[in-house]
Each structure stands twice: as structure tokens, then as C-alpha cells.
Amino acid sequence: MNYPVDRTGKRYGSLVARFPQRNYTPGQGVLWYCLCDCGRWVVRRITRRMKSCGCGRVHHRKQTRNQELLTLADAGTGYAELSTRFGIAISRVWCIVQRERKRRRLEKESPA
Numbered sequence: 001m002n003y004p005v006d007r008t009g010k011r012y013g014s015l016v017a018r019f020p021q022r023n024y025t026p027g028q029g030v031l032w033y034c035l036c037d038c039g040r041w042v043v044r045r046i047t048r049r050m051k052s053c054g055c056g057r058v059h060h061r062k063q064t065r066n067q068e069l070l071t072l073a074d075a076g077t078g079y080a081e082l083s084t085r086f087g088i089a090i091s092r093v094w095c096i097v098q099r100e101r102k103r104r105r106l107e108k109e110s111p112a
């Protein structure tokens with residue numbers, strides 16, 4: 001079977017694309033099985049912004065991720081979907097959203 005782009009072995013941050021999902025819908029992009037440096041497998045669509053499975057190797061990028069998470073949550077994305085998308089537990093998603101909202105409120109109240 002031919003895939004639009006062969007990304008086997010390509011590295012995206014901590015993730016390395018290993019093999020594509022066998023059944024894919026043309027035009028919807030191929031899902032790839034990716035192995036993270038931490039040893040976790042994730043299945044996702046390859047994007048340039050892909051960094052890791054969501055593990056601790058991205059500590060310094062956490063703030064960016066949290067902002068993205070909050071933006072999506074504010075846009076109405078469900079916690080379950082956020083959990084899947086960011087590779088973190090739903091309870092964690094909830095905590096992050098609560099914390100970031102509080103932080104944002106505080107920042108508004110007391111401009112630096």
C-alpha cells in the first residue's frame with residue numbers, strides 16, 4: 001500500500017514515527033504509531049508541532065502546553081478530548097484548567 005508521505009523513522013521532538021496505521025481514510029491524513037523517548041507509544045496525525053507523548057521531557061514547554069490546553073478548553077473542547085490530545089489524565093486536565101484560569105484572573109487583577 002502506498003502512503004502519501006513516508007515518515008518512517010522521522011523524528012518530531014521526542015517522538016519518532018515508526019509505522020503508519022494500516023487503514024486510513026484518504027484525505028484525512030494518516031495516523032502514525034510514534035514511539036516517544038520515554039518509551040510510550042502514541043498514535044496520532046503527524047504535525048510539525050508534535051513534541052512528545054506529553055511526558056516529563058517537555059517540562060520547559062509545559063507553560064505553552066497549558067496555555068494551549070486552556071485555549072481549547074475555553075473554546076469548548078471536552079476534558080476527555082483534551083486528555084487524549086495532550087496525553088494526560090482527565091483529572092490533570094481539570095487541575096490545569098482550574099489553575100490556569102485562576103492565574104489568568106490574578107494577572108488581570110494585578111497588572112505587572
Ligand SMILES: [Zn+2]
Pocket residue numbers: 014036037038039040052053054055056057
Ligand atoms: Zn514521552
